Amino acid sequence: MPQTRLDLDRIHAARSVIDPVFLDTPMYRCDALGRRLGCTVSIKLETANPVRSFKGRGTELVASLLAERGRSAVVCASAGNLGQALGWSGGRRGLDVTVVASRRAPAAKLDRIRALGAELELVDGDFEMARERAATIAQRRGIRLLEDSLDIETCEGAATIGLELADKKSTFDTVLIALGGGAMATGVGYVLKTLAPGAEVICVQPMGAPAMTRSWHERRVITTESMDTIADGVAGRYPIPAVLDDLLAVADDAVLVRESSIIAGMRLLLEHAGLVVEPSAALGVAAVLEDPDRFAGRRIVTVICGSNVDLNAYHHWVHG
């Protein structure tokens, strides 16, 4: 069992706290996509829920803990999906939810955060600016700051995906996981390395936002000055040291992919699986497209982590 901040008993216990609408998501082979990619492809679909991403698994844990402790408010920075999920989980428990996001985040994500009743504050700047601003708000108001990937509940929530994958470990060789802050990669990776050690865990990040991947390869935190990717959901510049340590313990590899491959991945997921996905959810397919020999004949699972996309942008990418 790898040494990380994660704990299998806590992850099992998390399942009883998370609303079932986020659990036991579909996992199925998509042979049409597999034929195109030259390998056996299974899809783990995390978008068929009220917030259209896997983030509800983590926010359910956070919000229920806060409610238990009588706390009334919470703030987070979000690229868009965490904010929706926290809005959903917090709103149902009577919590005041504040979300700080970049003004450049997809309008669809911002609109849905507002629609969930969360207070939305926009910053001029990227996700890292939003993180700073959220920390300031938390301190000033004396409320809980939820930090994605650093706060263990976000990793534990994502790790419940790993439990579901491990139940079907005989059906795949490799899991491809979108890498952003690292909650999903460390959570899923930890469970697989513990319950399905034969499974290969490969993290995939855009070349345009490579901080965590570079950090993983150099085994120390590498930050970047800027980012340039359409995969807004995984765009960060400052890897969190504790998360990097966990990732070093559970990932077999971390690879970077081009924007053109992400777009090609989105297009293939539409054409062969009928799925409209956000760019981050196409990272796994992009990785196969960039290195087909590596995956030839392998049985892969790709986690389709979100579908919150501006349709105009999507249309431009996929049909443009």
Place this chain on the structure above:
Amino acid sequence: MPQTRLDLDRIHAARSVIDPVFLDTPMYRCDALGRRLGCTVSIKLETANPVRSFKGRGTELVASLLAERGRSAVVCASAGNLGQALGWSGGRRGLDVTVVASRRAPAAKLDRIRALGAELELVDGDFEMARERAATIAQRRGIRLLEDSLDIETCEGAATIGLELADKKSTFDTVLIALGGGAMATGVGYVLKTLAPGAEVICVQPMGAPAMTRSWHERRVITTESMDTIADGVAGRYPIPAVLDDLLAVADDAVLVRESSIIAGMRLLLEHAGLVVEPSAALGVAAVLEDPDRFAGRRIVTVICGSNVDLNAYHHWVHG
């Protein structure tokens, strides 16, 4: 309990025969769509599986019975989805599967039937011509003819959707079900009238293929000379008397919708739920669009029954 050809014990037993990949499909509230439609909308998603429609539930039953009995071949007529599902279920059990379809069926459906290893025979004419031809093949070769909606396994398979809905009966008032041959409507309707009698069961059919709906209203079989609808999955002209009898016992209403509403429904499902669906799967939303007062403030569930659509046609409908 309504008097039909269906039996609750057999439907419960069916769950243990059907591959789990088709069972316990996502059901979730989609508030973005609900706001647009003026009611509370839940989606029951039947497309996240290897054949992208609910039909696998029924073909799993049929194929496992045939395999048990040592039969080696089966033939069916299909608008496209049943053929794929039978190809999948039969192929995994070593059965020779022959599918007869109209040459006008969507190329995407025909390609996927072939890709599943089924023998595909095309007829010049509509689904009713395919039915005739399939019966001839069955007789000539002495093999099992699978008849959708008439063969009770197809209704029982679809009825397992009803069990899953009934488990959440406190969350909805009305279920909207696409009506074609009637397997899904009678199966789901029977279970709901038995286990959740408070739930309203409304069947929805295109105005361009109204035979079963007209038959339901007149309480006798009405056939039509022709059909004209993009909702290929529900297009039939000759209602089956036994299925009509069952439908009369379990449906609260059957309504017809315009093609323009089906297209608008597909567009709303894309815009507000991120789902690419085939026209038949948009019938429920179309029904709400045509009669918003009837559904205002109600809690509805719409079964998203399939996503096998030609993307070019889809694009033309939704963005054209």
